[in-house]
Amino acid sequence: MTTKIDVLLVDDHAVVRAGYKAYLSLSGHVGMIYEAERGESACQLYSQHQPNIVIMDLSMPGLGGFESIRRLISRDPHCNILVSSIHNELVYVSRAIKAGAKGYITKNNSPEILLTAVYQVASGNTFVEPSLAQQLAVNVLSERGIANQIEELSPREFDVFCLLANGMTTRGAAEKLCLSYKTVCNHTTVIKEKLGIKTLAELALVATREGILETLDRNSFAMLEK
Amino acid sequence: MTTKIDVLLVDDHAVVRAGYKAYLSLSGHVGMIYEAERGESACQLYSQHQPNIVIMDLSMPGLGGFESIRRLISRDPHCNILVSSIHNELVYVSRAIKAGAKGYITKNNSPEILLTAVYQVASGNTFVEPSLAQQLAVNVLSERGIANQIEELSPREFDVFCLLANGMTTRGAAEKLCLSYKTVCNHTTVIKEKLGIKTLAELALVATREGILETLDRNSFAMLEK
DNA sequence: TTAGTCATGGGATTTTTTCCTGAACTTAAA
DNA sequence: TTTAAGTTCAGGAAAAAATCCCATGACTAA
Structure with a gap:
């Protein structure tokens, strides 16, 4: 050079x-x-x-x-x-x-x-x-865009996704959505599979990354301290 | 010198x-x-x-x-x-x-x-x-600890906390820390209790809120808007 | 119509988690 | 030194949660 x-x-x-x-x-x-x-x-x-x-x-x-x-x-x-x-x-x-x-x-x-x-x-x-x-x-090549995985969720799955991402339990989500616990379990399993994740923590992280949570802004913590 | x-x-x-x-x-x-x-x-x-x-x-x-x-x-x-x-x-x-x-x-x-x-x-x-x-x-001096709840975690619990917050599975964490799966389970139970949470998603959210994880930068989802 | 996806949940099974217990070890105090 | 308290580790039994497979009805698009 x-x-x-x-x-x-x-x-x-x-x-x-x-x-x-x-x-x-x-x-x-x-x-x-x-x-x-x-x-x-x-x-x-x-x-x-x-x-x-x-x-x-x-x-x-x-x-x-x-x-x-x-x-x-x-x-x-x-x-x-x-x-x-x-x-x-x-x-x-x-x-x-x-x-x-x-x-x-x-x-x-x-x-x-x-x-x-x-x-x-x-x-x-x-x-x-x-x-x-x-x-x-x-x-x-596998055609599924990376961040678009969330798009793959069906509407109902997305509902469940949001609730879980906010920290709600499976039972809580079921109640909130007026569904059987089993149904939510099944949705959850599909969600995890579609997103390629294993834990609820990952689910929360994905949601945070994609800006799907009304993120508690950084300052909320500072507020608590006073 | x-x-x-x-x-x-x-x-x-x-x-x-x-x-x-x-x-x-x-x-x-x-x-x-x-x-x-x-x-x-x-x-x-x-x-x-x-x-x-x-x-x-x-x-x-x-x-x-x-x-x-x-x-x-x-x-x-x-x-x-x-x-x-x-x-x-x-x-x-x-x-x-x-x-x-x-x-x-x-x-x-x-x-x-x-x-x-x-x-x-x-x-x-x-x-x-x-x-x-x-x-x-x-x-x-202000007595109320940093994020007092997190401070209550023992060193080992904190290790587990960090790994789980990053989306790792219990088994994965056990392997990473060279611990029995059961031990990590037990730590996890205590962590949840100390933090007053129920799900791993909440755990991830707490970690994010406290700035313990570096998530994607705030503006990343601005990208999606175009 | 037919094929497809979606939402819903039951049942059986597997996996994970909880709860209780105890041992080994460290540290700090009495 | 002895005691007490806390931490780390982990097993067993029991409870809870999740998975897997399946079936139903509803809706949609070709």
Whole structure:
């Protein structure tokens, strides 16, 4: 590689940024490294410096990672965004790519893979971590979109889903819906199967992720403390 | 500082380790840097090399963190452990310190603070990130504990709590913690009783509300709107 | 009509959970 | 040192919950 790669690092953890910066510098192929803590400043820095690649973490306060990607892409559709996340769930990969990211790797990887990904994405190619790409391929071919699994629930199943996700017991849900306990049990079994989950905790997590719960906002806890 | 500091890095994210390593090396005060991905190897490396400090990630979903701290401490009570976590919730700080950690900083901090913390802890002092220390002080004095109910969980119960909250099955948790299935069942029963809940979904919701899980960022479902 | 899905639940079986119990261990206090 | 209290671990019996299979009626779309 002849010219050096300019990088924009977006991660809300300053220590992690410092680490990446130090590591990338060692490679010798990286030129300028700009840093942003959140989406807003990332957009600004991007317009200003036009780096060859944006390395972005997904979990950030303010604009989340996905929203940040969308914004960057809407300003420059050719923007090369590499997501570096701690999440290896397909939902994340899928959403990131749909949002416009050109690459996705998890932080579990060897640092060499990071460099590979950086080179690839910076030169306009795509790079999805092999194991994830594999899973994703299968998942897409099996035709059932990842997050759309909830769409697969029948109306009644969705009712049950919501009640359970809010922490209600099977018996409670049955009562609320004026159904037999057995019916709710059966629905629940189907729901779990459709969503590919095993526990009620997962069910609650899925619901939370999809924003299906009127999430008790973060502050409700702070309220309790006073 | 005359002698250099030997460091053992424990973090399951290889890329992050590489970053820390690169950054710490720049400081000039750090000597050997050993790396471990998991608690088991951390214990081994510790016995082998007796580093001056262990920098440990808590890596939430896996939950190796607290247990690893306990193990290290049980082998060498004077072991200097600095937790570097992405979590800024008091529960974590409190748990880590109770487990025997000598310091706690979040990854949001400036890298300079990391160095400060490293120096302090490596020389046998303690260092808790100022803002957290402040909150903690008030919280402890205000008598009503952090999220008092969660605080009532014994260390082991808390381990189980975290795993279940992440959607793991009882059997899965048992395996992860090398416990009998029955033991985990019994812990679970006590947990539910202490928290005053009935279902695993509620357990997940409590964990989410208390910020014990990092769920998807808030804005993720904004994606769905388009 | 026919085929399909959906909602509903019963019955038998399996799995999970509860409740009670006790042992081993640690720690702190008397 | 002895005692007491708390924690961790786990087994057995019993209760509860969930699963699996099946059948019914209702509605819908081709």
